[in-house]
């Protein structure tokens with residue numbers, strides 16, 4: 426029987442869906458670099474190759490994801506747990522002491538990630554308090570065969 430009196434919060438239901446963790450980056454000059462820990466990534470299409478993620482409408486950097494602009498998605502390994510916390514906290518400190526490389530598109534990425542997808546923003550759809558950013562995939566590479574960083578029940582875990 427479903428206990429109708431004990432209605433869980435929506436966030437506690439969402440937290441039962443385990444996801445991988447990414448850091449989405451954009452900007453192609455140092456002064457404009459942005460990065461954010463994101464678990465709303467999803468693959469969309471193989472042909473043409475596309476993915477999406479959702480960014481809060483409150484995010485000051487939403488406007489930097491202009492149509493046609495470049496971005497990277499880093500699939501994080503468990504060893505990058507600290508980096509995931511860093512890129513979910515204070516915006517001014519995210520790039521301080523963070524070791525990064527530049528993609529073919531000149532956007533930063535993290536070499537210790539499991540893999541990276543390079544893309545270009547194709548469509549933005551405002552949906553409730555987030556905006557769905559749909560992007561074309563322009564390149565992708567596998568980097569390391571470590572254990573993945575997983576988010577489940579509001580905690581970082583691995584498998």
Ligand SMILES: Cc1cc2nc3c(=O)[nH]c(=O)nc-3n(C[C@H](O)[C@H](O)[C@H](O)COP(=O)(O)O)c2cc1C
Pocket residue numbers: 446461462463464465466478479480481483484485512513514515516576
């Ligand atoms: C595990 C995890 C997943 C997250 N996923 C998203 C997401 O999919 N979309 C989003 O807008 N923010 C997400 N966030 C929040 C951002 O990383 C960041 O903390 C938030 O945007 C606040 O950043 P701001 O100071 O730039 O506003 C996530 C945070 C964590 C810890």
